[in-house]
Amino acid sequence: MTDQELPQAESAPDAGEPISEPPAEATPDALIAERDQLLRDKADLQEMLLRRAAEFDNFRKRTDRERTELIEFAAADAVKSLLPILDDFERALAQPCADPDYAKGVALIQQRLADTLAKLGLEPIPAEGQPFDPNFHNAIEMVPSEEHEDQTVFQDLQRGYLFKGRLLRPSMVRVASRS
Secondary structure: OOOOHHHHHHHOOOOOOOOOOOOOOOOHHHHHHHHHHHHHHHHHHHHHHHHHHHHHHHHHHHHHHHHHHHHHHHHHHHHHHHHHHHHHHHHHHHOOOOOHHHHHHHHHHHHHHHHHHHHHOEEEOOOOOOEOOOOOEEEEEEEEOOOOOOOEEEEEEEOOEEEOOEEEEOEEEEEEEOO
């Protein structure tokens, strides 16, 4: 080190010393105003921190909800792809069968599939005897009938289903009309 560098190094303030000192002419009013400003700044920063924490919490909840909805959507798609198989079992059971053991076996398989899908959240939509509801029923035909009440489903052609409370497939039905 040279002699010129040494005095400069000695004159540098220590890290523990404040770099700027309050002016000697600071009045108590100025100090009070500065303190009040610092308290306001602190309150603003605390409020901003609380807002950021709330925003992060809302973000976390939203992403959890979106992830759950995505999983449910994927499950609904998988369950919907199994509905034609369930329909085929129901049609097979509606046909006469010469071998009662065979029919019993098909019925057991159909019931096991239906129970498994019910555990996942699949619910059949009641149709026959119910008032026609376009939110749950797809009317294939309006049939004049004196035996049934007007706008009542009298035949369920293809069962409809709800998955976890949402419509997965509407029932295809025949509806009675009085006109």
